[in-house]
Every structure is written in C-alpha cells, then in structure tokens.
Amino acid sequence: MLGGMGALATADFYRRLVQRTPAGSDQAHLPVLVWADPAVPDRTAALLGEGPSPVPALAEGARWLQRAGVSCIAVPCNTAHAYVEQLSGATGAGVLDMIRAALETAARRVHGLERVGVLATRGTRLTGLYERAGARLGLDVVQVPASVQEEYVDAAIRAVMGGADPTGPERWIATAAESLQGQGDQAVVAACTEIPLVSGAAARVLPLVDSTDALAEAAVARLWRPTSGVRTGERIG
C-alpha cells in the first residue's frame, strides 16, 4: 500500500481491506506492507502546475515495497492515479485501478446506470481519469459546477485532511450530492479517499459508491483465495 495521501484515508483503507477479507481466523488475513509518507508532494498542486511532481517520492515507496516482494500495489488516493502510468513505467510495479473499481461498483449497484456524478479533488477533475474510465464502461461521468467544487468539495477535503470536526464537511458533501442529483445523476462516486469519511449524509441523497471500499474489494478479489482457508502467499503493498 502506498499511503499517506491522506493519513486518515490510508488507515480507513486498511480497515476496509481487513473487513472485506472473508478470513475465518486471524492467520488467514492478507499480509500487508504499507509505505505512508505524508510528505509526498500534493497531487492536485502538481497537476495544477503549482508544485513538484509526486512521482519520485511514490517511486521510492514502490521500490521499497517491491524489494519486500509485494505482488501488487494499492494506492488509496484517487488523484495519485494520474501518476500511476509514470509510476509503473519507472518501477515496473503493478498497481490496482481504483478509478475503474469505483465505476464498476457503481454500475453493479445501480441497474441501468448511465449518468454518474463524481465528487473529487480539482486535480482528479483536471486529469479526466473518471471521464475516460467511464467512457470505456459506457457511463457518462458528471462533475459538480465549479462553484460547488470550491465551496463544498474542496473545503470538505481540506477539513478532513486537517483533522477538523466532521460536522461541517458532512453537510457540504451532502450539498454537493444534492447538486449532482439536481443535474439528473443516478449515483455518486466519493472519488477522493477523504470523502467517504464524511459521506454519511450524502448517501441518503443518492446511491453512493465509496472509492476506498471499491479498491479494498478489488484488492481482496485479486489476492485472497479461500482454498482451505490458506492465503495465496501474495503480499499487498
């Protein structure tokens, strides 16, 4: 696991990975290695051309995980997925695709899904990651208006990263979900790993897919084998 983006989101992904694993005993869980450096340069700032690239720091972490023998890497940060190709190119590491996992979960959850709203960082929006992945799955991906992005989504993400009281962010994310509902979206993807930490109220507005949970589910599907309760011997990093 390449984590630390942010710190609480990494701990949240870890918990979901454990809870998604159908292990009947403690010994049957997946071996996990985590490299979490909160000093990885801000991904959105880099995408906006306002800060250094996170790739060198991510590649350092990926190489460290590879030396320990991990068979695939999970990066519980949607925005960092803009750098996954560069990261794989630099290190040869296989990285689970969180964006695709989230959209596939949405398509499974809502029958006949055509329009799906996305709540993400400005960085993720800029990259068009969700739009491209949606096109491959036949889904129209819709973003909130710029004013909603700034006033509600960005503010909520910053507040969660800073460890602020979740009451305000909960309300802001619900307001953003209402905006998507008003645009005719049938579901919403919490497409930043900070958002599921404050998306309880939003989930009462529209069916909500948690990208953190979708990544955990994809990791378990890829790595865990129930054969006599014995692990595959593969490690997740």
Added chain:
Amino acid sequence: MLGGMGALATADFYRRLVQRTPAGSDQAHLPVLVWADPAVPDRTAALLGEGPSPVPALAEGARWLQRAGVSCIAVPCNTAHAYVEQLSGATGAGVLDMIRAALETAARRVHGLERVGVLATRGTRLTGLYERAGARLGLDVVQVPASVQEEYVDAAIRAVMGGADPTGPERWIATAAESLQGQGDQAVVAACTEIPLVSGAAARVLPLVDSTDALAEAAVARLWRPTSGVRTGERIG
C-alpha cells in the same frame, strides 16, 4: 509498525495514531511504515509451548523496517511484548513499551489508583508482563479468574480475530469487567489489541484504558514535534 497481530487491531492502531497526531494539515502527519504478516506464529500458543516462536518472523519484519530508516517500532500486540527483548537483541531495534504506556495512562486517569484489573490473552497473563510493569509503578495488577478468562475473555478475542459479529464479544468483555469490579479493582486495562474493538459496554462498568490508544499516544509523544508544524523527520515502523 510491526502489525498483523491481529489484522483489525493493526488497522485500529493506525487510525488512532493518525487521530492522536495534532497535525493541522495532511503533510504534517508522521511517516509510517507497516509490516503486517498475519502468518506470524500465534504468540499465546508459543508461550504455552504449543507452537513455534514468533521471533524469527518478527525479526524479519523489524529488519525490513530498519532498512527503511525507522527510528522506533510500535508493536500493537500486548502478547508479542513477551518477545520484545529477544527482538531488540536480535535486531537492535528500539520498541515502544505498550504495557508501560497502558499502565501509566491508567495511573493518570484514576486518581489514587492502587488496584488495576487487566483483560488479556492467556499468553500475556503467563508472562507476568503487566504484573512486573505494575510493580515498578506501585500498582497491584489483578487478573480475572481462570473460568472468566476462558469463557469470556479468550472467547471474545478469538471472535474478534475471526471477524465475528461484535455483539456477543461486547457482552462477554463487559461481564469480565464486572468480575474485576467485584474484586475491588478501580480500573481495567484492555490489554489485548482486539479488546478495545469490543469494549464499549465494559467502559460503562469501570474506567477503561485502551492499550492500543495508549501506544498511539506514546508514539506521538515520542515522535511528533509541533515546531512550525514541521515533522522531526523520524519515521515510525
């Protein structure tokens, strides 16, 4: 962090470490490395002479963390503390003392504390770790009767490790706390990292100290520095 003992307890420790860190922004959090192999041999079985020693597996993890430059190691498993001296001897790694952290927290929490009850694995009981640490702090450490240990405490730990529904374990841990209260104890230490996951009801019986949280607090006190919001540069493993 040397984790995986158990899997959910490790994720729980990770979350508490983040939440205990007074970082005002995401970049100000501590860098964390985790090596979590659920295949580390069972600590209690080893202490009872019924299974292999966990030391070689723990030492492998410790050496891997050391190569990545961690300055101290947290082991969120009380029973594994029986092997901390061997582990430090084999690797030279500095390990945070979870047992002492938990008892110091109890002494701070309950004014005039003299008798403190401990809910732990059979392995931790056998080692006398809490009794010796208590003696150094002037505290009498008391265990539950053997029948309560087996019927309630061991059963709850096993259930949490296996991912069972928490309703039963919650009730069993509360029953064990009532037993300690009946023996005249003034506080209880949840001295197995699985127990805080099901100790809500027990905390209404007696003041309850969560060993996972005490370790997180000790790690933050040791590593985090507020100087201009900049980290010390030290890593926790």
